[in-house]
Amino acid sequence: MRTTVALLFGGRSGEHGISCVTAGGILAAIDRERFDVIALGISREGRWVHVSADPSDWTMVDGRAPEVDPAGDEVLLPGVCHLPGRPITLRTVRDGIVRDLADIDVVWPLLHGAYGEDGTVQGMLEMLDIPYVGSGVLASATAMDKAATKLALRAAGLECAPGIVVHEDRWAADSHRVATHLRNNHPLPWFVKPARAGSSLGVTRVSDPAQLEVAMKSAFAEDPKVLVEEGLSAREVECGVLQGRDGAEPSTTLPGEVKVGADLEFYDYEAKYFGKGTVSIDVPAALPDAVLEEARETAVRAFTALGLEGLARVDMFVTSDHRVLINEVNTMPGFTPYSMFPVLWENMGLSYADLIGELIERARSRRLGAR
The missing domain is CATH 3.30.470.20 (ATP-grasp fold, B domain)
Known part of the structure; x- marks a missing residue:
């Protein structure tokens, strides 16, 4: 029997487009003789929709990443836990009518950043007893x-790397003391980065203390918790x-x-x-x-x-x-054919398609949560 895998991508974070491109790479390479694939998109507003599984719909065009259209058929998740080892039925809503979409065996959350890579989606899947690719709730959040x-x-x-953590309220109340501490204890350059964002979003290299204010503002735009680290x-x-x-x-x-x-x-x-x-x-x-x-x-x-x-x-x-x-x-590192993670494994003799298959099969046999 073939395994049905739901690819979940898009999401509410600033890495929405990169997640979509990652999904396109996997859709193009996944072995369709072994796996049936259902493509599930999460719009920037958080709406779950059934989307195209055609990889050409999820590629860069003129330097722009694709996005999940929130106008698609809404996806309904199971309302209660199912029996472990049994497929999970997904449904959609179209024109006010609920229809069966597919029975799935495993979910691959190809989500980068907040509301996807941080344990939130993992917790939901754990509650529903749905096997998934990747780390669990605590490990993902940490x-x-x-x-x-x-x-x-x-x-x-x-x-x-040495550095300090700065919360937005502390910076607002006492930025001068924070800056003085950095100057006295951490040599330049500094890297200012959001604590909970990826793909280098909001990251700034500071070579002059006068640049710190703008760098902190950029990082706080992504996360109220920021790291300032010594450049090595x-x-x-x-x-x-x-x-x-x-x-x-x-x-x-x-x-x-x-x-x-x-x-x-x-x-x-x-x-x-x-x-x-x-x-x-x-x-x-x-x-x-x-x-x-x-x-x-x-x-x-x-x-x-x-x-x-x-x-x-x-x-x-x-x-x-x-x-x-x-x-x-x-x-959940970048997973296009040209991303570092698949390229590294290709160098070890594990092809992109085989790497995809390996991760899905491992997810099917994982033990969910604490029972």
Whole structure:
């Protein structure tokens, strides 16, 4: 019997369009002999609709990402929990009439950012006993919050970039004291970033304290909780992780390296998705074998410390003296054919289509929640 998988994408965060492009990549590559696919979009307003499963509808056009049209047939989720191991019936509403849409076996929430990657959708799926791809509620929420991530990782003995957390109300009440603390304790440059946003949205590199006010305003536009971190003189590497089967250790890729040209201050949102500046990616990273292995071991330790499931991409810094520090951990990394996570696994001999199939099959056998 074939597995029916519902791809869930779009969402209410600023990464709506990138989520749609990710879905397009998977729709184009998923093995239709093994999987029946239902495409579910979440509009920017939060409406769940049944949308086209044609990958050509979910690609970049003239540098613009696609969006979920809220005018589609509304999707109704089950009102009560179903029996574990049984398909879940989804329904739609059209012209005031409720119709069956499909019986699904697993959901893949291809959602980036708030209301999707932060444990909210995962909690809903747990309540309905619906198997899904990726980490659970607590792990998703912790990894989404960069400040919480660092607390958990440091408790496990893992090193992260130094910095402070600033809440919007504290900044409004006492920005001068915060700025003075930074000048006295953290050397420039600083990276100002929202604690709970992805794709470098709202991130600014500050090389002069006079730039701090504007940088904080940009970050607070995304999240009332902000990190200000010391910029490190280091190389940026990324490692893909897959959960081990039957209690085995997670498996990892060789790390890849993101190289940013002199025309960019850092690897920002426009550089990641819209071709801004000079960026090259080396897979594997040109680092000594011992450093590559340390990065892979660090990625496994981070995956385990955060209690992650399914998949993750662990982003790290490698300093000139070969210290490995964790930058952040992504529980639902970009997943187009050209995104770092699939490219890293392609380098390990696992094709994009096979990677998709592997994650879906693992999700089917996961144990949901605490019973």
